Amino acid sequence: MIAAGVLAGSIPASAGDPLPAKTPAQVLELLASHQVQSFSGTVEQSSELGLPELPAAGKPTGPASAGGAASVIELLSGDHTARIYVDGKDNARLQVVDQLAERDVIHHGNDVWFYSSKDNSAAHLALPAHAGDTARPDDGRGMHAMPTPGELARKLLAKVEPTTAVTVGPDVAVAGRAAYNLVLEPRTDATLVGRVAVAVDGKSGMPLSVQVTARGADKPAFRSGFTSLSLDAPDPSLFTFAPPPGSTVKEIQVPDKSHLPASFHEPGMAITPEQFFAQMAANGHPSVTGKSWDAVVGLPAQASSGSPAETLLRDPLLSQAAVVVPGGHLLSTALLNVLIMDDGRIFAGMVPPERLQAVAAGAQ
Amino acid sequence: MPSSVPADTPDADAAARPAPVPAPRSSGLSLLGSELKVLFGRRRTWALLLALAAIPVLIAIAVRVSSPVPPGRGPAFLDRITQNGLFVAFTAMLVSVPLFMPLAVGVVAGDTIAGEANLGTLRYLLVAPAGRVRLLLVKYAGALAFGLVAPLAVGLAGAAIGAALFPVGPVTLLSGGVVQPPEAALRIVLIAAYLAVSLAGLSAIGLFLSTLTVVPVGAMAATVVVSVVSQVLDQLPQLEWLHPWLFSHYWLGFGDMLRQPLLWDSFASNALLQAGYIVVFGALAYGRFVSKDILS
Numbered sequence: 054m055i056a057a058g059v060l061a062g063s064i065p066a067s068a069g070d071p072l073p074a075k076t077p078a079q080v081l082e083l084l085a086s087h088q089v090q091s092f093s094g095t096v097e098q099s100s101e102l103g104l105p106e107l108p109a110a111g112k113p114t115g116p117a118s119a120g121g122a123a124s125v126i127e128l129l130s131g132d133h134t135a136r137i138y139v140d141g142k143d144n145a146r147l148q149v150v151d152q153l154a155e156r157d158v159i160h161h162g163n164d165v166w167f168y169s170s171k172d173n174s175a176a177h178l179a180l181p182a183h184a185g186d187t188a189r190p191d192d193g194r195g196m197h198a199m200p201t202p203g204e205l206a207r208k209l210l211a212k213v214e215p216t217t218a219v220t221v222g223p224d225v226a227v228a229g230r231a232a233y234n235l236v237l238e239p240r241t242d243a244t245l246v247g248r249v250a251v252a253v254d255g256k257s258g259m260p261l262s263v264q265v266t267a268r269g270a271d272k273p274a275f276r277s278g279f280t281s282l283s284l285d286a287p288d289p290s291l292f293t294f295a296p297p298p299g300s301t302v303k304e305i306q307v308p309d310k311s312h313l314p315a316s317f318h319e320p321g322m323a324i325t326p327e328q329f330f331a332q333m334a335a336n337g338h339p340s341v342t343g344k345s346w347d348a349v350v351g352l353p354a355q356a357s358s359g360s361p362a363e364t365l366l367r368d369p370l371l372s373q374a375a376v377v378v379p380g381g382h383l384l385s386t387a388l389l390n391v392l393i394m395d396d397g398r399i400f401a402g403m404v405p406p407e408r409l410q411a412v413a414a415g416a417q
Numbered sequence: 418m419p420s421s422v423p424a425d426t427p428d429a430d431a432a433a434r435p436a437p438v439p440a441p442r443s444s445g446l447s448l449l450g451s452e453l454k455v456l457f458g459r460r461r462t463w464a465l466l467l468a469l470a471a472i473p474v475l476i477a478i479a480v481r482v483s484s485p486v487p488p489g490r491g492p493a494f495l496d497r498i499t500q501n502g503l504f505v506a507f508t509a510m511l512v513s514v515p516l517f518m519p520l521a522v523g524v525v526a527g528d529t530i531a532g533e534a535n536l537g538t539l540r541y542l543l544v545a546p547a548g549r550v551r552l553l554l555v556k557y558a559g560a561l562a563f564g565l566v567a568p569l570a571v572g573l574a575g576a577a578i579g580a581a582l583f584p585v586g587p588v589t590l591l592s593g594g595v596v597q598p599p600e601a602a603l604r605i606v607l608i609a610a611y612l613a614v615s616l617a618g619l620s621a622i623g624l625f626l627s628t629l630t631v632v633p634v635g636a637m638a639a640t641v642v643v644s645v646v647s648q649v650l651d652q653l654p655q656l657e658w659l660h661p662w663l664f665s666h667y668w669l670g671f672g673d674m675l676r677q678p679l680l681w682d683s684f685a686s687n688a689l690l691q692a693g694y695i696v697v698f699g700a701l702a703y704g705r706f707v708s709k710d711i712l713s
Binding site: 095136148150152153154155157159166168170171172173174175288291294296297298299300301 | 488493497500501586589591592593669670672673676678682
């Protein structure tokens, strides 16, 4: 389904209608100032992270067959198509289109519903009444607390400039729209990331696609972008959801009142990313070694059962993908390495495995 | 050996013989009419359709007499049947797509030309002012008609047996929304249309294979084998570059007809792909059939 509609991210824009030339700061300003409140579109994501490939027939395609971290891995790896509908700050719907199945997230006012057609299960999350006021990464673009977009762009640029080369590449066409191609290249060799390219819509300033290429690779290891996009307001009926008859409905408790889960998670998961991080924060303080691109995050060991390390290794897909290295297991992908030590500590970073091991040895 | 009809261009064919039917257009339509009458008057066609219709009946009875299916087990929609009989239609169409549908279509498409050749009737058909191209088109249209009737038979039989054995109510779509039974019936017809389009490429392949031989069973078997091979290739991740070109690639994409709002992407890609197969194998069949000496 995906291969036919190859992401348009790298197709050069048609020469007939060139965008006015802009400096990186101006493109960042455009990105920061974009005010698109309503749109609908199709997003395709594909990633070749170097995880073992499974035959399509045996691929876990839903939460019913994938539990725990594997379902997150499943969403991050391989090819996915999703339809996104957004109308203002309070209405959003995400449909992850699987073969003969679908996973939905519907946000309407203070309600967030999760639905998985695979096992006909729904989950409901009631947001605290004031949640609408907090800035969310999905929309609003932090317009409340932030200074002017231009100021923000300059500040951001000044901050990343020492570690990252920010350039504007040749224009690209994404979902039929001409877009600026903002390219971020780490100035250090110590990271796995070669370059990150963000396509910024020339008219609206909306980010249209993201491509992450590993160092030394010519094709992006991860890319996600619109294949079709409409800036019209979607049909309001899309944002109403009632659990269908016969479905199992679960009520999710809000883990942290001030923070809204931004990432897509599924009702069938044994542990959600929020729980994972909440648990992580409650049980020990993660340490960060290094700065920016070559940073390594270390998690201390935990005595209690069900620690992150155990959870990760218990997962059949992950334990298969992990390689045994001196002192622990290494989960290696094109962009990210995770070292799970036998003593329960976890180190992760967008760096070569040797650096993880060095940090692990140094932290002892 | 009976006398042979030499290879001719269709124009020369038509020009060389006086036409007993004055309007060539109505002759094409009447040829199609008689082809459909012969096809659907055949006991074998009815046996194929009955066998296909038996799939939902078997599924419905099996679910009825066994314990409830836990959610998420078995083929998609199977666990919904006890709550809503209309899901029998969806399950049966899903189950019949990989093998039973291609099998039935392979039998009909493989029989088109080779069957007439085998019976010794092909030359009589060509003696009539039909012309080879028109005969090929009419035969292909007959195979297409069967490709539409076959999924409809499965869907309608499924809905009927489901309504007889289980309660019928609003149908939950993949997106979590519900639609009333009339709209659900429309979705069943849409899926049948999707499957009819899906099978068009296979029918063209069958038509081509049928022009290669006078043994219909050979063409039928070859068509079915081709469909199985295509589906096996579609499962191998190492051949990912090939997948979008396989005619069976979108066969299971009919789930898009069960989303809210309807997703037409796979329908469009599928139609385009099948059109490509029709052009290629139609041209091959044409090239083979008009240049062939018909001996039987």
